[in-house]
Structure formats: structure tokens, C-alpha cells
Amino acid sequence: MKTNSSICHGCSIGCGLYLVESEEGEKRKVLHRTTSPMNEGKLCRFGTDLHTYYERETMINSVDGKEVKQDEAIKAAKESLKGMKPEELAFIALPGTITNEEIVSFLSLAAEFGCENVSFGFERFFGVVPEEAAYIIEKGLPFSEVDGASKIILFFLDPFVHYPLLARRILKAKKNGAKVIEVSFAKNERGIADETVLVVPTEVERIKEKKELFEDSLIIGELTPYTNPQLLSFMLWLNASTASRLFLLKPFLNSTGAFLLGKDSGRKDLFEILEGVEKGEIKALYLLETDLAGAMLGGEGVAETTSKLDLLIEQNAFRTHFDTAGITICSEPFFMKKGTVVNVEGRVLEIGGESEKGLQIMESIGKGRKYEEVHEEAKKRLGLGDSEINEFEIAVKREERKFEVAEPKIEKEEGGGAGEEYFLWYKTNPFFWNGIRAKNFVEISPVAMKELGLFRGDEVEIAQGEQKERIGFKISDLPQNLVLSEAKLAIKPLQGLLTRVETRRAE
Amino acid sequence: MEEVKAKMSRYYLAWAKDDAIRKKGANGGFVTATLVSALEADFIDVALVVKKKSVYEGIPVLTNDPEEIKESSGSLHCVPLNLTKYVVEYAAKKRIGLPTKPCDARGIIEQAKRRQASLENVYMIGLNCGATLHPLRMREIAAYYGLDPDSVVREEIKEGKIFLVSDEEGKEKEKWMKIDELEEKGYGRRDACKSCVTKIPTMADLACGNWGSNDEKKTFVDVLTDKGETLFKNAVDSGYVAIEEAPGKGIETRQRIDAGMQKRAASWKEKMDALKALSRSERFEFYVDALKNCIHCGACKEVCPVCACEEDAKCTGLYDERDSYAISMYNLVRIFHLMDSCIHCGQCEDVCPVDIPLTLIQRRFSERMQRHLGYTPGMDVTKKPPLYETELRWSAEAE
Amino acid sequence: MRKRLAEEEWEPKILAFCCNWCSYAGADAAGLERRQVPPTIRVIRVMCSGRIDPAFVLMGLLEGADAVLVTGCHIGDCHYVNANYKTRNRYEFLKEFVDELGLEPERLWLSWISASEGSLFAEMVRDVTEKIKKIGPSPLRREWKK
Numbered sequence A: 001m002k003t004n005s006s007i008c009h010g011c012s013i014g015c016g017l018y019l020v021e022s023e024e025g026e027k028r029k030v031l032h033r034t035t036s037p038m039n040e041g042k043l044c045r046f047g048t049d050l051h052t053y054y055e056r057e058t059m060i061n062s063v064d065g066k067e068v069k070q071d072e073a074i075k076a077a078k079e080s081l082k083g084m085k086p087e088e089l090a091f092i093a094l095p096g097t098i099t100n101e102e103i104v105s106f107l108s109l110a111a112e113f114g115c116e117n118v119s120f121g122f123e124r125f126f127g128v129v130p131e132e133a134a135y136i137i138e139k140g141l142p143f144s145e146v147d148g149a150s151k152i153i154l155f156f157l158d159p160f161v162h163y164p165l166l167a168r169r170i171l172k173a174k175k176n177g178a179k180v181i182e183v184s185f186a187k188n189e190r191g192i193a194d195e196t197v198l199v200v201p202t203e204v205e206r207i208k209e210k211k212e213l214f215e216d217s218l219i220i221g222e223l224t225p226y227t228n229p230q231l232l233s234f235m236l237w238l239n240a241s242t243a244s245r246l247f248l249l250k251p252f253l254n255s256t257g258a259f260l261l262g263k264d265s266g267r268k269d270l271f272e273i274l275e276g277v278e279k280g281e282i283k284a285l286y287l288l289e290t291d292l293a294g295a296m297l298g299g300e301g302v303a304e305t306t307s308k309l310d311l312l313i314e315q316n317a318f319r320t321h322f323d324t325a326g327i328t329i330c331s332e333p334f335f336m337k338k339g340t341v342v343n344v345e346g347r348v349l350e351i352g353g354e355s356e357k358g359l360q361i362m363e364s365i366g367k368g369r370k371y372e373e374v375h376e377e378a379k380k381r382l383g384l385g386d387s388e389i390n391e392f393e394i395a396v397k398r399e400e401r402k403f404e405v406a407e408p409k410i411e412k413e414e415g416g417g418a419g420e421e422y423f424l425w426y427k428t429n430p431f432f433w434n435g436i437r438a439k440n441f442v443e444i445s446p447v448a449m450k451e452l453g454l455f456r457g458d459e460v461e462i463a464q465g466e467q468k469e470r471i472g473f474k475i476s477d478l479p480q481n482l483v484l485s486e487a488k489l490a491i492k493p494l495q496g497l498l499t500r501v502e503t504r505r506a507e
Numbered sequence B: 001m002e003e004v005k006a007k008m009s010r011y012y013l014a015w016a017k018d019d020a021i022r023k024k025g026a027n028g029g030f031v032t033a034t035l036v037s038a039l040e041a042d043f044i045d046v047a048l049v050v051k052k053k054s055v056y057e058g059i060p061v062l063t064n065d066p067e068e069i070k071e072s073s074g075s076l077h078c079v080p081l082n083l084t085k086y087v088v089e090y091a092a093k094k095r096i097g098l099p100t101k102p103c104d105a106r107g108i109i110e111q112a113k114r115r116q117a118s119l120e121n122v123y124m125i126g127l128n129c130g131a132t133l134h135p136l137r138m139r140e141i142a143a144y145y146g147l148d149p150d151s152v153v154r155e156e157i158k159e160g161k162i163f164l165v166s167d168e169e170g171k172e173k174e175k176w177m178k179i180d181e182l183e184e185k186g187y188g189r190r191d192a193c194k195s196c197v198t199k200i201p202t203m204a205d206l207a208c209g210n211w212g213s214n215d216e217k218k219t220f221v222d223v224l225t226d227k228g229e230t231l232f233k234n235a236v237d238s239g240y241v242a243i244e245e246a247p248g249k250g251i252e253t254r255q256r257i258d259a260g261m262q263k264r265a266a267s268w269k270e271k272m273d274a275l276k277a278l279s280r281s282e283r284f285e286f287y288v289d290a291l292k293n294c295i296h297c298g299a300c301k302e303v304c305p306v307c308a309c310e311e312d313a314k315c316t317g318l319y320d321e322r323d324s325y326a327i328s329m330y331n332l333v334r335i336f337h338l339m340d341s342c343i344h345c346g347q348c349e350d351v352c353p354v355d356i357p358l359t360l361i362q363r364r365f366s367e368r369m370q371r372h373l374g375y376t377p378g379m380d381v382t383k384k385p386p387l388y389e390t391e392l393r394w395s396a397e398a399e
Numbered sequence C: 001m002r003k004r005l006a007e008e009e010w011e012p013k014i015l016a017f018c019c020n021w022c023s024y025a026g027a028d029a030a031g032l033e034r035r036q037v038p039p040t041i042r043v044i045r046v047m048c049s050g051r052i053d054p055a056f057v058l059m060g061l062l063e064g065a066d067a068v069l070v071t072g073c074h075i076g077d078c079h080y081v082n083a084n085y086k087t088r089n090r091y092e093f094l095k096e097f098v099d100e101l102g103l104e105p106e107r108l109w110l111s112w113i114s115a116s117e118g119s120l121f122a123e124m125v126r127d128v129t130e131k132i133k134k135i136g137p138s139p140l141r142r143e144w145k146k
């Protein structure tokens, strides 16, 4: 039995835990690590089951579908990358399981091939955020700030679902006398808020009328690749025009690391890259520990798009949802890694493993530096100085600054089909981004159940144009025309906050 | 070499003969020396001990390396760990020796009743237990003492006080305060420990502690079972452990402290029972309100030392995420199933990500049932959990 | 909410688990003989009262039953050796459970009814219905805002 300290990679909180292994390294189990300050020994369901995600099928080393030795796959990757024009290349890494050291190495690899199309999933927001406000999307806040807040606004965020380990901090704040206000399409089913500002899907703009509610508050929201940029500018505007602070949680563990380390590099938005692939402008893709088809909504579409590539290189510890990759290179699972990440609070955390494999793969394709060198560079660029890494310290601090943003407009929903009109609201959770379909149902209102003629055990069909999904349902206290989904459906969200969908009883 | 008398008396003071073990041990290293000698004499295949990572942190280690056992000596009061599931999952087929706080021993006995472990194979060296603290609460105490939590190098609990020693740039600083005083200010032991009335592990094979000992480096040992006697004799005969008979005064002192602790625990229990003064319908509201926060992570079931179910259990199997019940089947079934068997160890609450007061809830439901049944779980492996019985025998008190 | 329901002429829902050999036959007889069995009753037949997992009772309550009746053969008459002793045992647990949870004790009943005791069954249902009418709907019952 071996007990190793580790970090959960389920979301940007980075809960501490132990992975216990039997001698043979086979039977793994998660043990709660009471000493970790992020989570005090508690874990959400993703963390509790973390060991099972390490039991997935591992990636093979392959070239053109043939299994090869790792060296050969690496060599093939190097050769093929050399053969491409820089503008035809793109590098993507959703920073869920990658260390600061790997990010440094990844960026220099891209630079070495002259590639400026690097995405960590959040580039679409760069245009929306003024330079002085960049710190808000880059860095979060220590949880102690939540504990001590006197007014908390949950901005379209259900802490129990999105970030369960945040929920207890909000409950704690409430015990300390905080007032909790939620701004949402539906009332929180657990009643965590003292007050609800219920937003009608077609009238999101009207939140502006409630601006004074945001005075002296801590606004907590979420930033994911799918966050509507207009919603982000809305949050920034609320923040800028009231005395408040804005705390954005992110789904990927090392989002903060990726933001800070990738600051001065050539970047391109994830969705633009995919468009470029679609148009044939981008011909080669290097995916670092990113199961794009597993993570994105409407994953099948993503797989279809990437099949148009001349070259797809995947570096991953586990098999992904793609089976079209030209070159696959097997790296180590997250818990085995040597390296650091920065969580949303700004704590620098050590993963706890020994392996440098993933880093070495990139270094073999590129410059070939040692771990220490890359580690030092990461520390320097994060501004960490020489002090020892201590999980109890908020090493990456943020400073509040004043900034201005223009009053944003939220565009009205367009499109939608005939038939009954419903709005689909994705409620993301830690399972969402890890290629796992956590739920097999959507939530609808009791009125909708009646209107659609549904009975217990029935399924609903949700459709948006060509895209369709058949799925079970649950009754919740929701506005009549809202369909809430924690499941990843084959329906891509439209530009709006919500997606207009047709909903009917599945025959 | 001391001879263990043919007919053993029950109480001894004992310590490791090896100076290094004696010095490093909490109270003379008896426990450590006994484990090492049991391994050497082939009574056990492995030992399960708690290895120190820092003052605040210890991890369970399953080992057959005497050096590792020696490295793991000493008491860690900030490690609120229950060892039961490690015995079940990693050493079910092995002969194992381990230190057990009362809740460890009780968990193991409940698992044995459910055929997940065989007591024949498990040597339980009981440790008296006044309490454990959550490590982060201990850090808060350090800060309250005016010490830098990161530089605390030693902690000790004795005579009802918590001692912390910090080493700030080579200078040692010691601070202490009475537990009672700390707890009045909201610092202190885990809630489950505060209200735990089982302080001496009489259900284990040996019960060890400093209560009743007249020397910090001698452990007071209570030999409780034949297995305990075997272990003890072997430790002495093999030359690992030195003993003397416990003085009568020590025996009395130990009893007196134990009784005092039990009384304090009982009064904490009263004090912490937020439901005591509530009416029936208020109680209902309380339960619905507390349990609605559950995110069904399953951690409480996973860590519960008396639950022997695999992943597919009744509580998980009957829970359907699509149900919109006022309280979930998962919670109701779990509470119901533990009515006869909950040992009030608080492990579930320690891991609950939304801080549901699970110890209190489980205790409210189980304690009244256990009282009616005159049944205390985890004490006697021959007593079947009453829920499995065909006919109930009610306690005299309930009649 | 409970008040509003009462205003709407709420009728109690009573769930009875009946064993195939005795109490179900009893319930059946009660129906056949056209005794006054109130329409509040919903019967679930099980082969033996020993099959009534306490979880079934809990689920019945969560599904909105205002009371649950656990019924079976008289002690000594169970067709599966001694299974109804176990039923009695589980009932004792359930009783404590329901009480601690904050439900009224009237929401849970245990009764032994033989095949020939149809009238007893009818009487029991009438009796329970009356009692439940007095205490009102179960707080576990969830009503949705329309």
C-alpha cells in the first residue's frame, strides 16, 4: 500500500487528496487529505471517484494508426511539424491536466515552429476585456475572501453543481452573516440564496435595472470556453460601475497558470482555430492532453471537423474520443507528474508525482531542456521568487484596479424553430469537461411535463435544427420554458446565453 | 529479563527496552516495540501504522519493515483517520497488527460481523483516546497561541492541555492552553470526539495509554484478551519490552480520568444537540433543510467504518438522480441502515463537501435505537447487528 | 402549502403492502364482500411481508403516501417459516425512524390480517383514513407550484 499526495484535476480549485495504491499499483483509492487548505479534506463526486478516471484505457504511441515505439512517434511528430507552414499549424491545450512546466514547454514548442495559433480555450475573451481588467479573468480570489464576504452575488452560478467545494464556503459566509443573492434563470433548488433576481431569458438586459444590488458585493461567476463574451462584458461592467469585486471560477485546473504563462505568446481563439480547420486554412493540430471531442459540446461535430486535417498529433495519457489522429504519443497520467499548477485562489500546488514524461516528449520534439530549467522559467514568469512552494500561501496574488467598460448590450436571441419554444441552459460541472457524461437526463418544469404529455419513465427529444438528442427528464422547480442540462447534449450552444430548442415527447 | 507470571494480572506499565524506540514513542514506545516483536515472531504478516509527514499530517502505512514501524511511532493528534477500511481493503487476507483508537477497533469489529475481516487475523493494540483534532483547526490554535502555524514542530496533549512547540529560526517557543478553555472559545477537538464516550478501547486486545502511568516514558497497558496476552508475552519474552506491574494508584487514576472524560463527553453531547429543544415538525424541517444540500458524492458511505457495502448498495441503488423527493433515498436509506450500527465516529462529517452535520443526524437516529435495543455496536463480535436479527431482545430500560 | 391543500378537499393516500397469502386475500375479501373500504387505499401485493424492505416504506412516503400499512400473516402463520418475525423487527426500526424524522406516528402501521379477516382490513383502512384526515397530508409529499 502506497499513499501519495495528489491534486484533483477536476476543476480550478485543485482539491488536495491522497491516492492510495496497493503494492501492485493496481487497486487505487482516494483518501481524503484533511490538511489541504483548499478543501480541508473534502471532495466533490468527481474527486471522490478520481481513481476511476485513472483506470481508463491508456493512449498508445502510434503513427498513422500503427502502434510504434515512443521514440518513433516523437520523431514522426517532429518531422511532420517541420514540413508544415507556421500559419497552417495550431496548438491547443485546455489546461486541465497540464503543469506550469508543461505550459512553458508547450509555448516554446509552438514558438519554435513559428506557430502563433496557440489556444488554452479562453482567447475569445481577450478582445472583451480591457488591459487594466485582465487580472479578473487571469486570477481568482482566495476562498477566505468568500468566507468573509458580507454580500455575495451568484451570477448564473449554482455552486452546488458548478463548483461544489465553493458551496461550503458560501454556506460558511452565510453563517458569518453574509447575504446571498442569486441572479439566475431559475431559483436554486437548495435555496442557498436569500434573494433571487429571476431573469427572463429574453430580457437579460434588465439586470441593469438592479445595478444597485451589486454595490459592495462579491460577484461570483464562471468563465468557460462557452461563456458568452457579452455576458463577460456584462459582469465586467457591473463590476466596474459598482463598488464590488468579481471572482470568476474556471473549469480547468491550471487556467491561472495558462493565463499568466501564455501572456506574451501568439494566441488564437479555440473556435477560430476550429473554423480555420473547417476552411482548410489550418492543416495541422497539436493537442496537448486535450480530448477536444470529449470536452466540447456537440463533440461529434468537432471530430468531423478535425478529420479534415492533414496532421493531428495527440499527446495524452488516455485514449480520447478521436480515432483519426495521425500521431498519438502516450504521456503519463496527471497524478504521476512532477510539476506545479496554480489554482484559482492563486496557490501554487505540487502535483506530487515523479515523472517528467509529458514534458520530455515536448522537449524531445523541441529544444530539449531539463525539468529544472523549465521549472525555474515557470517560477520566474509567475513571479514566485525563491521562496519554497507552500500550499498555505497565496503566492499569485491579485490587485484590484479601477477600469472602465462601455455599457454592454446583450443581443436578443435569434433563430429557433417552429413548435413549442424552450430555452436550453447548460449547467456545467466538473464532469462536463472531462469527457464524461455525468447525467442522463435534463430538468424541466412540472408545467412543461404536463404540456408535453410526459409521464414518468418517458424521454424527451430536444432539437436545434439538425442536432437532436433523446434523453430522460427530471421535474424541477423551473420556469415553464427552461430546459436545464447538466448532461452534455449533441446540441451546440448558440451565441446567446441560452439556446432556443424544440422540445417534445420522444416517441 | 522479566518473567511474565503464569497467571497474568491485567494491568502493567511497559516500555521499549531499545532506547531509540523508547525515546521516540509517545509513552515509551511499547506499542511500536510490540508490533516489531510480533512481526519478528511471525504472529503477523504486516503492521498498519500511521506515519508522520508533519505535525499536522500522517498517512496510513501498511508495512512489514520494522524500520518503517519504528519511524511511525508517536501519537498524532491531528490525524482524524479511521484505519478500518484499510484493514478491509488492503489486508483482509493477511495477519495484521495495528494500533487502534476505540473507533478503529469498533469499526473493525463491525466489519468482522459483516464478514469483511476475520478477527483471528487482526491484532488490535488499543490506544486510549481523548480526541483527535482537525489539522486545520490545530493550525488555528497555533495562530491563536501567536505561533506561526507552519513552524510548529511538536504537539502534545497532556493533563487536559494542548502544548505546541514552534521553531522559528532556530528558537523554540512553547505555548499551551487548557482544552476546556480553548473549546469555550470555539477552538478544539472534532465534534465527534468531544462527545465520544468510549475513551478506553476495551474491545481491543490490549489497551494502552498514559492515563495511570507515573512516567511519561512508560505506557499503562491493559491486557484484555488471549490474543492480547500472546502479543504481550511475546513482546516481553523476546526482550523488546520491559514491564512492571501497574501500581494500584495508577489503576484508580486511570478509572477516575476515564469516568471524568465520559461525563464531560456526555455533557458536550447534550450541549451540541441542536435538535433537543425542537418540536416534531421543527425536527422534520431541520432534517429536510440540512440534507437538501447533499450533492450525493458518496464520500460518507465510502469512509464509514461500519458500512460494508460495495459500490452498488441499497442506498446508492435506490437513489435515482431524477427523483425530486424532499429527502433523497440515499440519505434516508443510509441513516436507516446505520440506526443499529453507527459508532458516532464522525468520519462521514469530516468528508462531507457541504458540511452537513452528519454526526449529529446519525447520532440522533441511532442512539435512541441503540438505547432501546440495549445494544452498543463495535464492542462484541458475537453480537449480531439487531437489524439482521429475527427477533429483537429489548433492553430492560426500554421495557 | 399544507393549508392550501386542505382547502382543495384533499383526500389522504394510504399505501398498504399486503402479503399474498393472508392480508392480500383479506383485502381482496373485503373488496368482494363489498365492505366499505375507503378509496384512499393503494395496495401493493408482495409474496410475504418479509419481502417488504424498509426502503419500500420510505420510498412510499417520499412518493407522497400519507400513511403506509405493513401487513402480513399472523405471527406463526407465515408461509416462509419465520419471515414475519423479521417484518416485525424492521417495523420497530421504522417506527423509531419515522418518529425521529419528525413524522407523526400515525403514518406507519403494522397489522396481521388473515385471509378471512376482510372486515378487519376494511376497518383498519377506515380507521387510518380518519386519523390521517385529522393530522393532514404528509409533509414529505411534494406539491409543485402550478
Ligand SMILES: Cc1cc2nc3c(=O)[nH]c(=O)nc-3n(C[C@H](O)[C@H](O)[C@H](O)COP(=O)(O)OP(=O)(O)OC[C@H]3O[C@@H](n4cnc5c(N)ncnc54)[C@H](O)[C@@H]3O)c2cc1C
Pocket (backbone or CB within 6 Å): B024, B025, B026, B027, B028, B029, B030, B031, B032, B033, B049, B050, B051, B058, B072, B073, B074, B075, B076, B077, B078, B079, B080, B081, B099, B100, B101, B127, B128, B129, B130, B131, B132, B208, B209, B210, B211, B219, B220
Ligand atoms: C489521537 C490519540 C489520542 C490519544 N489520547 C490519549 C488519552 O487521552 N489518554 C491516554 O491515556 N492515551 C492516549 N493516547 C495514547 C497515547 O498517546 C500513546 O499512544 C500510548 O500511550 C502508547 O504509547 P507508546 O509509546 O507505547 O506508543 P508508540 O510506540 O509511540 O506507538 C503509537 C502508535 O500509534 C500510531 N498512531 C499515531 N497517531 C495515530 C492516530 N491518529 N490514529 C491511529 N494510530 C495512530 C502510530 O503509528 C504508532 O504505531 C492517544 C493516542 C492517540 C493516537
Ligand code: SF4
Pocket (backbone or CB within 6 Å): A008, A009, A010, A011, A012, A013, A014, A015, A039, A042, A043, A044, A045, A046, A047, A048, A163, A164, A165, A430
Ligand atoms: S472537481 Fe474541483 S471541487 Fe471537485 S474535487 Fe476536484 S478540484 Fe475539488
Ligand code: SF4
Pocket (backbone or CB within 6 Å): B300, B303, B304, B305, B306, B307, B338, B341, B342, B343, B344, B345, B346, B347, B348, B349, B358, B359, B362
Ligand atoms: S455513519 Fe458516520 S458517524 Fe456513524 S459510523 Fe458511519 S462514519 Fe461514523
Ligand code: SF4
Pocket (backbone or CB within 6 Å): B293, B294, B295, B296, B297, B298, B299, B300, B301, B348, B351, B352, B353, B354, B355, B356, B358
Ligand atoms: S458526504 Fe455529504 S454530500 Fe456527500 S453524499 Fe454524504 S451527505 Fe451527501
Ligand code: FES
Pocket (backbone or CB within 6 Å): C019, C020, C021, C022, C023, C047, C048, C049, C050, C071, C072, C073, C077, C078, C079, C080, C083, C084
Ligand atoms: S407469507 Fe404472509 S407474512 Fe410471510
